[in-house]
Amino acid sequence: MSDELKPSPAPLTQIRAAAYRHRLQLILALRVTVSALSSLLIAQVAHLKLPLWAVLTSLIVTQMSLGRSIKVATDYLMGTLAGVAYGGALAILIPHQSEFALFAVLALAIAPLAFIAAFKANFNVLPITAIIVLLVPSMQHVSPVASAMDRVLEVTVGGLIGFLVSVLVFPSRAHALTTDAAADTLELVADALSQLLDHHCGGERPDVREINAKIGAFLTKLNATGAEAEHERTARLTSGPDTGPLLRTLLRLRHDIVILGRAVGCEMPPEVETRLTPSLQTIAPAVGDFLHASGTALRARQAPPSLEAVETAFRAYSDAFGAVRRDGLTRTMSSEDAERFFALGFALEQMREHLKEVHRVVGEWTQN
Numbered sequence: 001m002s003d004e005l006k007p008s009p010a011p012l013t014q015i016r017a018a019a020y021r022h023r024l025q026l027i028l029a030l031r032v033t034v035s036a037l038s039s040l041l042i043a044q045v046a047h048l049k050l051p052l053w054a055v056l057t058s059l060i061v062t063q064m065s066l067g068r069s070i071k072v073a074t075d076y077l078m079g080t081l082a083g084v085a086y087g088g089a090l091a092i093l094i095p096h097q098s099e100f101a102l103f104a105v106l107a108l109a110i111a112p113l114a115f116i117a118a119f120k121a122n123f124n125v126l127p128i129t130a131i132i133v134l135l136v137p138s139m140q141h142v143s144p145v146a147s148a149m150d151r152v153l154e155v156t157v158g159g160l161i162g163f164l165v166s167v168l169v170f171p172s173r174a175h176a177l178t179t180d181a182a183a184d185t186l187e188l189v190a191d192a193l194s195q196l197l198d199h200h201c202g203g204e205r206p207d208v209r210e211i212n213a214k215i216g217a218f219l220t221k222l223n224a225t226g227a228e229a230e231h232e233r234t235a236r237l238t239s240g241p242d243t244g245p246l247l248r249t250l251l252r253l254r255h256d257i258v259i260l261g262r263a264v265g266c267e268m269p270p271e272v273e274t275r276l277t278p279s280l281q282t283i284a285p286a287v288g289d290f291l292h293a294s295g296t297a298l299r300a301r302q303a304p305p306s307l308e309a310v311e312t313a314f315r316a317y318s319d320a321f322g323a324v325r326r327d328g329l330t331r332t333m334s335s336e337d338a339e340r341f342f343a344l345g346f347a348l349e350q351m352r353e354h355l356k357e358v359h360r361v362v363g364e365w366t367q368n
Helices: 011-021 023-045 051-061 066-093 099-119 125-140 144-168 174-200 208-234 244-263 270-300 308-326 335-366
Strands: none
Touching: 023 051, 023 144, 051 066, 051 144, 066 099, 066 125, 066 144, 066 174, 066 208, 099 125, 125 144, 174 208, 174 244, 174 270, 174 335, 208 244, 244 335, 270 308, 270 335, 308 335
């Protein structure tokens, strides 16, 4: 049936597919909404002076994963307490009834705290809290001590509500997000290897920079979710494995792809090309199948796939590579091509070892 005659998916089916594809974002939107409404309700029942700060704090604390919520809540509460203590001390110890004195005290409050926040971005709340503690008393005609206590209470309520909503309303575990991100990265490495080796065997030249940038972006995301997963482990909210070995293994695979991107495409004598191309053509599908299956195993918490086909493909290439060297067929190559030729062999040998690590860490993750 031609594309023109194929029926288009029903609107309801399209909506369901879009909802599933963006389910994490939809769940986050729901949690943020519940968190904001709940914190506003609690703030009004408790007659807090500024319910706005409870609502804003709950929005800040409610994050994509539980691990990130823990980190944000801890940093925000610590920053608030430090800002309240410093701003309250200035407000109490230094009279600032006049406009000039107020400007001077405000400068003393902002400058050092902004300097500290410049070194620790997660303490950006420091100067903001100090400003609130200094300025709110003159607006609401309350004492600096009362303003400081109100600020701590508002942040505590908002932070507690945000954390509870993150735990109770469709919680997203960072370990599960790490698993998905790692599986996506494995599949991306498989596709990159296929493109690079296909070019080496006569196919079109891929955009190596784009390949490296895309894998780098995925690894950045993976490192962020991995750090959040470790916060969950520290807080004993999950029993998942250590993320370190998995992250390091994927980083090594990315380094292999970078080296391959520099090595592939070198000009080889016809006899060398004839000997090596058949074994090279078997590596990409074998490794690709293994990495895709490893990603599926991670998501499903199943045992890792067999390495037998991968080992067979790499062994065939290693034997052919060694035979080419022994027969002296690389002597007619230019120095640049010979360098890239040996870099290709080195990169593939490194990838062979790193694929064994993939097999091991996938097994560790699926056993938990």
